[in-house]
Amino acid sequence: MNDEEKKIIISRIADYHQNESGEYQRAPVSPLNRWLTYAMLIPVVVIMVFAGIFFFAAFLALVAVAVVAVGIRFWWLRRKYEKTMQASGDVNRQSGTDQTVIIEDAQIIEESEAPHTKPKK
Template sequence: MNDNHRKIFIHRIIDDKQSESSTNRSTPGSPWQRWLFFLALIPLFIGAMLLGMVFFSIFFALIVIATGAIGVRFWWLRRKLQKSGKFEEKERSIDIEDAEIIETKTKKSEYK
């Protein structure tokens, strides 16, 4: 009973898709145009790579500087504590005691 409504709706969708595809079609260019396009992409790719390397080197330099600053701070605090006498590096002696190894043998059963 309601099939007419569905047919109209489906027909409208199909017609809209056909009209969209006809307006958005792009014709492929000649091989020369494609080669020129790819040749133009090469300098853009090289520029993007160089820009990426610049930003990576800046980021890496900041990490190295921050790590060095933290290391110098720890060294300075350790030196300051050693001068005040509160920090003493004690030599720890380790006593090694003789240990006895006990072996136990188990008798394997003859039945498997």
Template sequence: MSDEERKIIISRVSEYRQDESGQYQRVPVSPVNRWLTYAILIPVVAIMIVLGIFFFAAFLALLAVAILVVGTRFWWLRRKYENSMQHPGDANRQAETDQTVIIEDAQIIEETEARNEQKKH
């Protein structure tokens, strides 16, 4: 490939040409090419905007669901914590309602202790 062919390729890529005085001047673009470029770019930009709006909306929906799940979890933990921090007068009532659970746990412990003592003897 000769130097002249390289100059032409470089000139077409950069859209600038060097004239006899050594100054670079921009190559004029035909109006048909300019309008053809606009006709192609407008639908592409419109499609990109629509896709951007769609994905942004999907991201916001996922963010809202995540906030809802985390908020519900914190509400549940706070409610559980507040129920555990009851007034002393409520402790007797709580003990009465949990009495069966305490008895069942005590029975299991007693049975386990009895079995361990039988194995030792």
């Protein structure tokens, strides 16, 4: 095979080829080939759109489940906190009638004795 035959084969395979002035020109594409390319791309685009919709819906479902789980957790903590506050409110009400006051989680910083005064009669 001589050099001229190789140039012809390469020219037909390549999409762009260089003319005599050094500029690249696009090889002409027949309208039939262009329409066949579009016809083959239509099913690919449709499949990609459906796959995108499916994955978006799956992601949206996961986000919804996560939001519900976090909401339930906050509701549970709030409920627990309110029960604790009601229980501490009951202790304070009972301490008003009884003379015993129970203080939990207190820390003694400094001990000192208060001066005792005799009650006036």
